[in-house]
Amino acid sequence: MKCYLGIDVGSISTKFVLIDEENRILFASYFRTEGNPIEAIKKGLRELKDFIKTHNPGVDPHTKDYGVGVEIAGVGTTGSARYLAGVVTGADLIKNEISAHAKGVIHSIPEARTVIEIGGQDSKIIILENGVVVDFAMNLICAAGTGSFLDAQAFRIGVPIEKFGEIALTSKNPVIVASRCTVFAESDMIHKQQIGHSREDIIAGLCQGLARNFLNNVAKGKNIKPPIVFLGGVSENLGMRRAFADVLGEKVIVPEHNTVLGAFGVAILVKKNLPGKTKFRGFEISDRDIKCTSFICRGCPNLCEVIEARIEQKVVARWNDRCGKYSNLKYD
Amino acid sequence: MDATHPSPKPIITFARWGNYTIAFKTLFEQLGLEVIPPEKTTSQAIAEGARMAPEMFCFPMKVTLGNYLPALKKGANTIFMVQNVGGSCRQRYYGAIQETVLKEAGHQINFLDFRATPKDVYRTIKEISGASFWQIIKAALFFFKKLRFIEKIEKMAQYSRPREVEKGETDRLLTEIFSELEKINKEKDFLGFKKAALKKLREIKIEKKENLPKVGLIGEIYTVCDPTVNFEVERKLGLEGIEVHREMDITYHLKKLIFPWKDWIIQRKINPYLRSTVGGHGRDAIYEMLHYIKEDFDGIIHLLPAFCMPEISVRPILEKIHQESGIPFLSLSLDEQVAEAGINTRLEAFVDVVRNHYQNKNH
Numbered sequence: 001m002k003c004y005l006g007i008d009v010g011s012i013s014t015k016f017v018l019i020d021e022e023n024r025i026l027f028a029s030y031f032r033t034e035g036n037p038i039e040a041i042k043k044g045l046r047e048l049k050d051f052i053k054t055h056n057p058g059v060d061p062h063t064k065d066y067g068v069g070v071e072i073a074g075v076g077t078t079g080s081a082r083y084l085a086g087v088v089t090g091a092d093l094i095k096n097e098i099s100a101h102a103k104g105v106i107h108s109i110p111e112a113r114t115v116i117e118i119g120g121q122d123s124k125i126i127i128l129e130n131g132v133v134v135d136f137a138m139n140l141i142c143a144a145g146t147g148s149f150l151d152a153q154a155f156r157i158g159v160p161i162e163k164f165g166e167i168a169l170t171s172k173n174p175v176i177v178a179s180r181c182t183v184f185a186e187s188d189m190i191h192k193q194q195i196g197h198s199r200e201d202i203i204a205g206l207c208q209g210l211a212r213n214f215l216n217n218v219a220k221g222k223n224i225k226p227p228i229v230f231l232g233g234v235s236e237n238l239g240m241r242r243a244f245a246d247v248l249g250e251k252v253i254v255p256e257h258n259t260v261l262g263a264f265g266v267a268i269l270v271k272k273n274l275p276g277k278t279k280f281r282g283f284e285i286s287d288r289d290i291k292c293t294s295f296i297c298r299g300c301p302n303l304c305e306v307i308e309a310r311i312e313q314k315v316v317a318r319w320n321d322r323c324g325k326y327s328n329l330k331y332d
Numbered sequence: 333m334d335a336t337h338p339s340p341k342p343i344i345t346f347a348r349w350g351n352y353t354i355a356f357k358t359l360f361e362q363l364g365l366e367v368i369p370p371e372k373t374t375s376q377a378i379a380e381g382a383r384m385a386p387e388m389f390c391f392p393m394k395v396t397l398g399n400y401l402p403a404l405k406k407g408a409n410t411i412f413m414v415q416n417v418g419g420s421c422r423q424r425y426y427g428a429i430q431e432t433v434l435k436e437a438g439h440q441i442n443f444l445d446f447r448a449t450p451k452d453v454y455r456t457i458k459e460i461s462g463a464s465f466w467q468i469i470k471a472a473l474f475f476f477k478k479l480r481f482i483e484k485i486e487k488m489a490q491y492s493r494p495r496e497v498e499k500g501e502t503d504r505l506l507t508e509i510f511s512e513l514e515k516i517n518k519e520k521d522f523l524g525f526k527k528a529a530l531k532k533l534r535e536i537k538i539e540k541k542e543n544l545p546k547v548g549l550i551g552e553i554y555t556v557c558d559p560t561v562n563f564e565v566e567r568k569l570g571l572e573g574i575e576v577h578r579e580m581d582i583t584y585h586l587k588k589l590i591f592p593w594k595d596w597i598i599q600r601k602i603n604p605y606l607r608s609t610v611g612g613h614g615r616d617a618i619y620e621m622l623h624y625i626k627e628d629f630d631g632i633i634h635l636l637p638a639f640c641m642p643e644i645s646v647r648p649i650l651e652k653i654h655q656e657s658g659i660p661f662l663s664l665s666l667d668e669q670v671a672e673a674g675i676n677t678r679l680e681a682f683v684d685v686v687r688n689h690y691q692n693k694n695h
Contacts (some may be wrong), residue, residue, distance in 0.1 A: 133661070133688065
């Protein structure tokens with residue numbers, strides 16, 4: 001059975017999705033990158049290998065070899081660490097997260113017009129028309145309203161992030177929290193706590209503030225039309241779902257697999273534009289020693305910072321140079 | 333004067349500006365002045381400039397400030413800075429602020445901050461170099477020849493990059509030509525060099541593709557013209573198979589200084605959107621966008637340095653034109669805080685949008 005693997009390595013979380021020829025999701029995982037993308041990729045591959053080992057219906061009854069039925073026919077990477085992930089795994093396609101998410105959404109909800117995606121460090125809005133991206137925007141400098149901030153606030157209030165949304169839903173009168181900037185939002189929250197507002201009102205107010213902040217900063221000037229789809233780690237948060245529905249005055253759809261749709265999208269993309277043979281390095285890569293270093297090339301005044309990836313001390317790729325002196329060299 | 337440079341002999345450095353730096357260097361050399369060109373823009377130069385400059389000031393001022401520093405260390409003691417008249421934008425304060433912060437940092441320099449009028453330019457140059465009238469005219473002519481040549485090969489590269497058979501060949505040639513051009517300091521060598529260089533560029537093997545997705549680059553002049561500042565937008569798009577067009581360059585700017593009616597024509601064309609100047613090249617951005625839409629382009633990229641008042645003022649208008657016309661549009665605000673990875677993600681996604689737009693149009 002031919003399968004396609006999509007890997008989305010973000011700043012906070014890493015997502016793996018395995019699909020079959022009919023775009024069915026066979027396996028999906030979502031875990032924290034913990035600041036070490038290479039380790040996260042290895043971990044994801046190990047998990048996938050174990051999954052195939054235990055669940056694979058196509059195990060050879062005689063040799064008991066796993067992976068007989070499952071053949072990884074293509075690998076695609078996306079997310080902010082997509083180049084690194086692409087080099088480490090030997091990806092056939094490296095795609096930006098906007099196109100990947102759009103593809104994933106179009107496959108799950110074909111009539112969608114607006115996609116709101118909020119991840120750990122970035123937030124984006126994608127405008128679709130007839131199943132094609134026509135406009136998009138990402139937060140540029142400010143990270144207000146992204147997952148990391150919610151995480152930090154949940155920790156500060158002493159609520160586990162998983163409960164954050166439920167508590168927000170119990171609020172009757174959300175307070176107004178200044179939300180132009182995370183720093184001000186935080187001090188305003190402290191202030192609201194100190195004058196005696198209840199915890200759930202503050203949490204609900206924060207969610208609404210963040211939704212407003214998103215619409216004022218990221219989605220400013222964009223043509224938001226229903227159906228609106230909400231994705232990314234933050235879309236798990238029930239409070240944020242309700243806040244967006246309130247602020248937009250529209251129903252907000254959170255599809256199944258909302259956190260891994262980027263990886264799903266890139267898996268579909270790799271299936272569509274497949275080269276003859278996959279460059280996938282195999283699951284063994286998760287047991288190898290992989291290191292990345294950088295050096296400055298002094299060949300010309302550009303002084304590019306070239307990045308070098310080594311697997312078991314052997315250089316497998318170099319990138320980030322402008323002239324192609326290193327990236328065009330042949331590595332196996 | 334600095335103790336290490338007891339002689340009052342001026343050693344010139346100036347604001348770096350992309351590939352045009354070569355032409356400016358030639359100008360001063362032809363006047364018989366000693367020149368230490370400003371350092372290439374690197375992340376370190378940007379960081380040092382940003383550290384010295386006031387935080388909420390335009391990005392180009394911080395970058396050029398950072399570019400001076402290595403030249404000053406090597407012994408330069410005189411800085412040239414032009415302030416543009418006409419456009420009410422903060423560019424005219426660059427000189428004053430740079431002089432202040434450099435002197436506060438202990439650099440003993442002679443800062444020549446002059447206005448971009450022929451009279452003022454001539455007087456400043458005359459004073460510092462002591463060159464004769466004819467020498468100045470000759471140097472200026474050579475400067476313009478080099479400048480025109482640089483602009484010409486940049487345009488040729490925009491055409492050949494998306495079409496080249498061997499990826500990266502155009503840029504290799506370009507780097508080679510620019511580094512040789514820098515060494516040419518006699519006018520009689522220039523003509524032969526120019527012919528050979530143009531021939532080399534024309535001989536780049538290209539695929540015969542007349543029609544490609546086209547993207548227009550608009551925005552603030554320094555940012556769109558300096559490839560290191562705009563993270564090489566032109567090159568990145570070109571390698572993705574997109575033909576980039578850019579109207580904004582020094583010649584365009586000088587033409588507008590000499591022929592003021594160009595502004596009136598622009599104003600007439602943008603009347604439905606904006607009825608007055610907003611300073612800088614704000615009006616030009618709207619005019620160019622409308623022009624590219626008329627020419628059936630497949631996308632517009634708007635580049636501006638953070639805190640650029642004229643471009644920020646016209647950005648909502650550009651967004652509106654984008655909503656009305658449906659042309660893909662991307663506005664990128666650049667400064668020392670922006671990471672290249674973020675810009676790359678947006679550009680890659682934008683390339684996908686442009687390609688979709690182009691395909692839908694042709695089917």
